[in-house]
Amino acid sequence: MFSSLNPHVLRLQFPSLQQEINGQPAMFLDGPGGTQTPVGVIEAMSEYLLRDNSNQGGRFATSQRTDGLLAAARQAAADFLNAQRPQEIVFGANMTSLTFHFSRALSQTWQAGDEIVVTRLDHDANISPWLLAARDRGVAVRWLDFHAEDCTLALEELPRLLTEKTRLVAVTYASNAVGSITDVARVVRLAQAAGAQVYVDAVHYAPHGPIDVQALACDYLVCSPYKFFGPHSGILYGKYDHLASLAAYKVRPASSQPPGKWETGTPNFEGIAGIRAAIHYLATIGELYAGPDLPHLSAYSGDRRHLKTALHLIQQHEAALSLRFLRGAAGIPGLRVYGITDVERLEERTPTFAVSLTGYTPQQLAQRLAEQGIFVWDGHYYAVAVMERLGLLDQGGLVRIGFVHYNIAAEVDRLLQTLADLTP
Numbered sequence: 001m002f003s004s005l006n007p008h009v010l011r012l013q014f015p016s017l018q019q020e021i022n023g024q025p026a027m028f029l030d031g032p033g034g035t036q037t038p039v040g041v042i043e044a045m046s047e048y049l050l051r052d053n054s055n056q057g058g059r060f061a062t063s064q065r066t067d068g069l070l071a072a073a074r075q076a077a078a079d080f081l082n083a084q085r086p087q088e089i090v091f092g093a094n095m096t097s098l099t100f101h102f103s104r105a106l107s108q109t110w111q112a113g114d115e116i117v118v119t120r121l122d123h124d125a126n127i128s129p130w131l132l133a134a135r136d137r138g139v140a141v142r143w144l145d146f147h148a149e150d151c152t153l154a155l156e157e158l159p160r161l162l163t164e165k166t167r168l169v170a171v172t173y174a175s176n177a178v179g180s181i182t183d184v185a186r187v188v189r190l191a192q193a194a195g196a197q198v199y200v201d202a203v204h205y206a207p208h209g210p211i212d213v214q215a216l217a218c219d220y221l222v223c224s225p226y227k228f229f230g231p232h233s234g235i236l237y238g239k240y241d242h243l244a245s246l247a248a249y250k251v252r253p254a255s256s257q258p259p260g261k262w263e264t265g266t267p268n269f270e271g272i273a274g275i276r277a278a279i280h281y282l283a284t285i286g287e288l289y290a291g292p293d294l295p296h297l298s299a300y301s302g303d304r305r306h307l308k309t310a311l312h313l314i315q316q317h318e319a320a321l322s323l324r325f326l327r328g329a330a331g332i333p334g335l336r337v338y339g340i341t342d343v344e345r346l347e348e349r350t351p352t353f354a355v356s357l358t359g360y361t362p363q364q365l366a367q368r369l370a371e372q373g374i375f376v377w378d379g380h381y382y383a384v385a386v387m388e389r390l391g392l393l394d395q396g397g398l399v400r401i402g403f404v405h406y407n408i409a410a411e412v413d414r415l416l417q418t419l420a421d422l423t424p
């Protein structure tokens with residue numbers, strides 16, 4: 001039972017976190033690049049291969065179990081995103097492949113002279129597919145900028161970019177580089193009032209906060225289970241009517257109904273078993289919560305409520321890590337944190353920090369931390385437009401420190417001490 005999230009208990013479920021590097025406990029601050037998996041996910045995947053391994057739609061036991069798994073996993077993903085129905089969930093290889101595939105179909109509805117909006121805060125997987133689709137269809141691209149001081153999207157500019165010709169706004173829910181969270185509901189209101197659809201990249205946001213596609217009213221939303229404690233895979237949500245009416249690129253015998261028409265080829269069933277188990281892991285965190293009622297979650301019930309509760313607890317724990325990190329970072333000479341650093345604004349960011357340290361290139365700093373068993377990324381992490389806008393693309397980008405719910409205060413302190421020791 002939890003009255004707040006207890007990361008020490010949850011960490012025991014993650015075998016990989018027990019590793020040592022050069023005699024020191026490994027510190028996984030690479031969550032924005034991919035999270036570790038709890039034992040339930042690992043077991044679900046191996047059990048599928050041991051016992052149920054088959055293809056879908058057969059008349060025999062293993063195939064029927066595979067059909068059952070697919071239905072249960074789709075329901076779990078619908079619960080995770082609060083989708084109206086499981087047929088709105090499409091499984092795929094990863095967010096990038098799903099987005100390329102989907103953009104090709106969606107752009108068939110565009111005309112030459114139409115317009116789309118992309119943002120400079122996005123990962124390139126929510127930019128390039130749209131740039132290429134726009135090029136193929138003779139569609140103009142408008143760019144929504146972000147404020148360099150705090151790396152938040154310049155939403156006040158959006159109304160000016162929207163015209164009666166705008167067909168799509170592609171926007172990130174949270175930046176995988178600097179952690180800023182977008183007010184997606186506001187983007188949707190503005191875009192839909194102008195007659196445009198909205199495609200939300202929730203890959204970075206998904207492990208850090210609750211998602212409700214019905215409350216957002218977005219047309220499409222994508223996320224990647226390997227960023228929220230599951231296996232390497234991707235999920236696309238689309239409003240049912242859109243998925244039903246759009247023409248999909250598919251082989252002739254494949255289903256003509258969603259979601260089957262969007263799932264090309266044989267799905268990764270063992271991965272889908274892992275997705276279901278990852279969502280179950282999160283739901284269990286919410287189910288075990290024995291604290292005061294969370295009134296704003298009363299609209300949800302069953303697993304949907306457990307999932308929202310879990311993500312709420314995760315937000316609280318991660319905000320405490322962010323606070324500790326930002327307070328400590330402010331006292332380290334030469335350490336610069338990009339994005340929101342105001343500790344009164346923690347609800348506007350995930351615990352993902354892009355930093356530089358005087359005297360080190362990002363590559364050198366990441367290398368020095370790696371030698372001490374601290375795993376961080378350096379470079380642009382495909383947030384090319386972010387680094388370009390900050391003028392850092394040609395200088396090796398930044399070092400990215402990413403906390404998730406299994407990180408603990410003692411790790412923040414060890415990181416801060418290591419950074420302080422590295423200062424010249």
Ligand SMILES: Cc1ncc(COP(=O)(O)O)c(C=O)c1O
Nearest residue numbers: 094095096123125176203204224
């Ligand atoms: C914000 C964001 N969007 C998209 C992607 C691409 O996701 P995938 O690896 O599932 O294609 C990533 C991966 O790092 C990401 O962080």
